[in-house]
Amino acid sequence: xxxxxxxxxxxxxxxxxxxxxxxxxxxxxxxxxxxxxxxxxxxxxxxxxxxxxxxxxxxxxxxxxxxxxxxxxxxxxxxxxxxxxxxxxxxxxxxxxxxxxxxxxxxxxxxxxxxxxxxxxxxxxxxxxxxxxxxxxxxxxxxxxxxxxxxxxxxxxxxxxxxxxxxxxxxxxxxxxxxxxxxxxxxxxxxxxxxxxxxxxxxxxxxx
Numbered sequence: 001x002x003x004x005x006x007x008x009x010x011x012x013x014x015x016x017x018x019x020x021x022x023x024x025x026x027x028x029x030x031x032x033x034x035x036x037x038x039x040x041x042x043x044x045x046x047x048x049x050x051x052x053x054x055x056x057x058x059x060x061x062x063x064x065x066x067x068x069x070x071x072x073x074x075x076x077x078x079x080x081x082x083x084x085x086x087x088x089x090x091x092x093x094x095x096x097x098x099x100x101x102x103x104x105x106x107x108x109x110x111x112x113x114x115x116x117x118x119x120x121x122x123x124x125x126x127x128x129x130x131x132x133x134x135x136x137x138x139x140x141x142x143x144x145x146x147x148x149x150x151x152x153x154x155x156x157x158x159x160x161x162x163x164x165x166x167x168x169x170x171x172x173x174x175x176x177x178x179x180x181x182x183x184x185x186x187x188x189x190x191x192x193x194x195x196x197x198x199x200x201x202x203x204x205x206x207x208x
Contacts, residue, residue, distance in 0.1 A: 001025055002047065002156060002188065007056030009042055016054070019043055022206055024156070024188050029179065031199065032192040034208030040192040043208070044160055047190070048081050049073045061155055078107025082149030082187070084159040084178070088141040090133040096120070097129040100148045107152050119147045122184070123177065139170065146177060150185050157187040163195045175201050 004022040017039040024030060034040050045051035047058055049065045058065045060080060068076055090099045097116055104111045120129055123143040133141060142162070149157060159178055163171035175191075175198050182189035191202065199205070 001061060003059045004043075004047065005057055005059070007043075007046060007053050007058070009039075009046065009051070009053045009055075017042055019046075019056075019208070020206075024190065026155075027183070027186055027188055028204060029182060029189040029202045030191070030204045030206055031202045032190055032206050032208070033194065033199070035194055038208040040194075040208060041160060044158055044190070044192050047156075048083055048158055049077045074106065075108050078103065079109065079152055080155045082152070082154035082157045084142075084145050084149050084157070084162055086161045086164060088133070088145040090141060090144060092133050095130050095132050096125070096136070096144055099133070099144065100151050103148045103151050109152055116147075116151065119151060120144075123147055123181070139173075142174065143177065146181060150181055150187070153185055154187055157182050157185070157189050159189070159191045161193055161195075162191065163193065163198060168197060171195065171197055 002024040004019060006021070007019040008016050010016045019039065032040055032043065042051065046053045052066055063076065065073065097113070100116050101111045117129055120126065123146060125140060125143055125147070128136065128140065136144065157178070162174050162178065178189060178191065179201065
C-alpha cells in the first residue's frame with residue numbers, strides 16, 4: 001500500500017504545488033491525470049523517491065521514503081519501485097540482458113539469467129537477450145524498458161506518459177502490456193498521462 005499525505009512542493013520561488021492525499025491499495029491500477037504543467041511528473045518523482053517534497057510524506061508498505069538515507073533510498077527504490085519512462089533510456093553499448101541486469105545490481109539483488117529470459121519471452125522478446133538496443137525497433141525497446149522495471153518484482157509500477165507519442169493502435173498495445181504485466185507480477189500500477197484515449201482502460205483516477 002502507498003500513502004501520499006499532506007504533500008506539496010515548491011521549485012525555487014515558483015508557485016506551491018499542492019497534492020491531495022492519495023492511497024494506492026495493493027494491486028490497484030490508477031491513472032494520474034492532468035494537463036501539462038499540472039505537477040504529474042513532480043508527484044511521480046516524489047512517489048519514486050527521486051525528489052524530496054517541500055512538505056509531507058510518502059509511505060510505501062510501512063516505510064517512510066524520506067526517512068531513508070540517499071543510499072538506502074536508491075536500494076529501496078530498486079527493490080520496490082519499477083519506472084517506465086516515455087523513452088527507454090537504454091545503454092547502447094550493453095546488450096538487452098545486460099541492460100536489465102543493471103536494475104538487479106542497483107537493487108543489490110542477484111542476477112538470475114533464467115528469470116530475465118522468461119520475462120523477455122512473456123513480453124514477446126524471446127531470442128532478443130543478446131541483441132543490442134540499436135538492433136531493436138522502438139516498440140521492442142519500450143517492452144525492454146517494461147522488463148527492466150519488472151525484473152525485481154516491484155510493489156509499484158509507474159509509467160510516465162507512455163502513450164503520448166504513439167498512434168492509436170500502439171497506444172492500445174502499450175496499455176494492454178502495462179495492465180497485463182502489472183496483474184501478472186502483482187504490482188500496483190500508476191500511469192501518468194494527459195492522453196484522453198486511454199481513460200476508459202483504468203477505473204481509478206487521481207486528477208490534478
